[in-house]
Amino acid sequence: xxxxxxxxxxxxxxxxxxxxxxxxxxxxxxxxxxxxxxxxxxxxxxxxxxxxxxxxxxxxxxxxxxxxxxxxxxxxxxxxxxxxxxxxxxxxxxxxxxxxxxxxxxxxxxxxxxxxxxxxxxxxxxxxxxxxxxxxxxxxxxxxxxxxxxxxxxxxxxxxxxxxxxxxxxxxxxxxxxxxxx
Numbered sequence: 001x002x003x004x005x006x007x008x009x010x011x012x013x014x015x016x017x018x019x020x021x022x023x024x025x026x027x028x029x030x031x032x033x034x035x036x037x038x039x040x041x042x043x044x045x046x047x048x049x050x051x052x053x054x055x056x057x058x059x060x061x062x063x064x065x066x067x068x069x070x071x072x073x074x075x076x077x078x079x080x081x082x083x084x085x086x087x088x089x090x091x092x093x094x095x096x097x098x099x100x101x102x103x104x105x106x107x108x109x110x111x112x113x114x115x116x117x118x119x120x121x122x123x124x125x126x127x128x129x130x131x132x133x134x135x136x137x138x139x140x141x142x143x144x145x146x147x148x149x150x151x152x153x154x155x156x157x158x159x160x161x162x163x164x165x166x167x168x169x170x171x172x173x174x175x176x177x178x179x180x181x182x
Contacts, residue, residue: 005092006030008069011099017067018104022060024050026069029061029090039090040075061090067103068095129157 006027013023028050032041041049046057064070072088136150 005094008094008099012067012069015099015101016104017099017101018063021052021056022063024052025057025060026064029070030092033092039092040087042087068093068097
């Protein structure tokens with residue numbers, strides 16, 4: 001078992017339980033520890049020091065709480081007749097459970113589409129055609145004229161796709177209209 005809380009954070013990070021942003025936020029949080037273990041930085045301050053966004057700080061703290069690494073309570077102050085919420089008061093925890101991979105409660109989103117099926121059919125087709133062209137180029141490695149022809153086919157394919165995309169967006173019609181008025 002690690003002897004220090006930062007070592008525990010590093011172990012969770014290496015086990016894949018914390019993202020890089022969460023690791024940076026939690027290690028930054030530990031630097032705010034004052035006399036008696038008091039920690040109460042604002043999310044903005046943590047985001048600034050960890051060089052990330054405020055939402056990343058909130059997600060990191062939630063992940064850490066779910067892993068049992070951090071607990072917090074709201075701090076309130078009295079201003080006249082009302083109570084105002086200030087920054088939270090944090091407490092660093094060392095859970096009794098050992099660190100093991102797969103303790104993440106939220107899956108990482110790598111495709112940009114939460115719950116999506118990955119890449120679109122169009123992207124998959126484009127990737128397959130690129131693979132075919134690369135395979136063809138590999139075969140023609142000893143013959144430079146055939147490699148140049150394969151590169152020309154790639155350029156023509158890209159130009160055709162760009163022209164089709166421009167046509168879909170109506171760019172070609174606008175360019176033609178501008179040329180006609182000039």
